[in-house]
Every structure is written in C-alpha cells, then in structure tokens.
Amino acid sequence: MSDTHLDLLKSVAPDDARAVLALGSRRALPSGTVLFELGAPADHLYVIDRGRVNLTLPMQVFGHDEDILVEERVSGQTLGWSALIPPHRFTLKATTQIDTEVFVFGRAALLDHFAARPAVGYAVLGNVSATVGQRLQVFQAMWLREMKRVLQFSRGAGEAK
Amino acid sequence: MIMLLMGLALAMFGLAVTAAAFGAATRNEAKPEVRVQPRVEAVPERFFADPHRAFHQQPNVPLEVLLLQIEQHVRLEQAAAESFIHLPTSEALNCRTESPLVH
Numbered sequence: 157m158s159d160t161h162l163d164l165l166k167s168v169a170p171d172d173a174r175a176v177l178a179l180g181s182r183r184a185l186p187s188g189t190v191l192f193e194l195g196a197p198a199d200h201l202y203v204i205d206r207g208r209v210n211l212t213l214p215m216q217v218f219g220h221d222e223d224i225l226v227e228e229r230v231s232g233q234t235l236g237w238s239a240l241i242p243p244h245r246f247t248l249k250a251t252t253q254i255d256t257e258v259f260v261f262g263r264a265a266l267l268d269h270f271a272a273r274p275a276v277g278y279a280v281l282g283n284v285s286a287t288v289g290q291r292l293q294v295f296q297a298m299w300l301r302e303m304k305r306v307l308q309f310s311r312g313a314g315e316a317k
Numbered sequence: 318m319i320m321l322l323m324g325l326a327l328a329m330f331g332l333a334v335t336a337a338a339f340g341a342a343t344r345n346e347a348k349p350e351v352r353v354q355p356r357v358e359a360v361p362e363r364f365f366a367d368p369h370r371a372f373h374q375q376p377n378v379p380l381e382v383l384l385l386q387i388e389q390h391v392r393l394e395q396a397a398a399e400s401f402i403h404l405p406t407s408e409a410l411n412c413r414t415e416s417p418l419v420h
Binding site: 215228297304 | 380384387388391392394395397398399401411419
C-alpha cells in the first residue's frame with residue numbers, strides 16, 4: 157500500500173507517514189458493516205484504504221426513522237475525526253457500501269505520537285482540519301441552496317392562497 | 318257528447334304529459350356544492366427534503382423509491398456544493414441540478 161493516497165498523511169515525510177501507519181491496524185469490513193453509530197463514543201479515527209463508506213443521519217420519513225445519506229467517503233479519505241475533536245462522539249452513522257478495508261487508529265496512540273513528534277502532529281491535524289473544513293463548506297453551500305428552495309416554495313404557497 | 322268528452326280528456330292528458338316532459342328537460346337542477354378539501358400529506362422533517370412540489374405531486378411513491386430519490390438528490394447537491402467550493406461564484410452556488418426532487 158502506498159501512503160501517498162491517504163488524505164491524513166499529505167505533506168508528511170515518508171518515514172514519518174510509515175511511523176503513523178504503524179500505529180494503526182488494518183480492518184476488512186464486508187459490505188453493509190456498521191463502522192460506527194451516531195452518538196457512540198469516538199475513540200478511533202479511520203482511513204479508507206479501499207472501498208466506500210456511507211455517512212448517514214436518521215430522518216423521519218412517513219413516521220419511520222430512515223438512514224439518509226449525507227456523505228460518501230472513498231479510498232484515501234479520513235472519517236471519524238470526532239475521535240480527535242471534543243466531545244468525542246460520532247455525529248453520523250458510518251456503514252460500508254461495498255467490501256472495504258480501513259486503517260483504524262486509536263486516539264490515545266495518535267495523540268501520544270504527536271506529543272513526541274509535534275511536526276508530524278501539526279501536519280496530520282492540519283489534514284484533519286482540511287477534512288472538517290471541507291465538510292463545513294459543503295454543508296454551508298447545501299444549506300443555502302435548500303434555504304433558497306424553502307423561500308421559493310413559501311412564496312409560491314403564499315401566492316396560491 | 319261522450320266522444321267529445323273523451324277527446325277533450327285525451328287532449329288534456331297529452332298536454333299534461335308534454336308539459337311534464339318540457340319541464341323535466343329544461344329544469345336547472347341544483348348541483349350539490351363540491352367542497353375541495355386541502356390534501357394533507359405526511360411530510361418528512363425538512364432537512365434535505367422537501368419543500369419541493371415534485372415531491373408532493375407524486376402520490377403513493379414507495380418508500381424505497383423515495384429514499385433513492387433523496388440519495389440521488391444529496392449526491393447531486395453535494396457535487397454542486399463542491400463545485401462552488403472549487404470556484405466560489407454566485408452562479409455556481411445557485412446552479413440547478415437534475416435532482417428528481419426539485420423538478
């Protein structure tokens with residue numbers, strides 16, 4: 157496996173990247189496996205080596221809770237960053253969409269490693285920040301698009317009265 | 318005399334039948350007032366979905382189909398949002414998608 161395709165290890169020197177990878181373990185997950193549940197304690201960070209993971213939120217549809225796709229994560233991407241950010245609770249549910257392999261990193265092992273090697277910690281947490289920021293920006297834009305439709309709909313409903 | 322009375326009676330009867338038939342043909346029947354009740358539908362909580370007409374215009378959409386439509390909508394909206402982040406302009410932010418929930 158090359159570690160250059162992993163978002164988490166961008167701009168990290170190859171030796172340092174290998175040292176970070178050595179902190180994790182590889183886990184094979186069949187399609188449909190729930191990697192973590194909404195609200196569960198977030199003690200592990202995941203990086204997808206191969207496969208695809210659905211991130212969902214429950215939404216009430218016709219009186220039933222249904223898992224609604226919020227985001228898809230693919231090979232090379234990081235998920236479960238709540239492990240590094242208080243209050244360390246998952247805010248989405250993660251389910252493998254196809255057979256998937258992930259690297260699993262314990263929070264304590266990562267933070268100890270970063271404390272001993274601040275430059276690596278700085279680079280890795282910068283990459284995590286990029287992932288968090290990207291989600292924020294995407295959802296800002298999606299929220300605004302939905303707000304626009306709500307206003308259009310409200311105006312249309314008002315004119316129909 | 319009897320013949321005259323019979324003829325008169327038949328004529329009166331014929332006149333009555335004709336009048337009744339004419340009245341029936343030209344009567345304006347009072348139609349019962351039709352009250353259109355506004356249709357109240359179960360609408361999901363609004364997050365991604367839906368204030369959109371297309372959603373409401375499809376009666377009895379199976380849940381599985383609806384969930385697939387929502388999934389497709391989210392993917393398209395996410396792609397549109399990512400395009401905006403890549404090149405932030407008002408046009409990119411407000412561009413239309415082919416989402417089945419908004420057409």
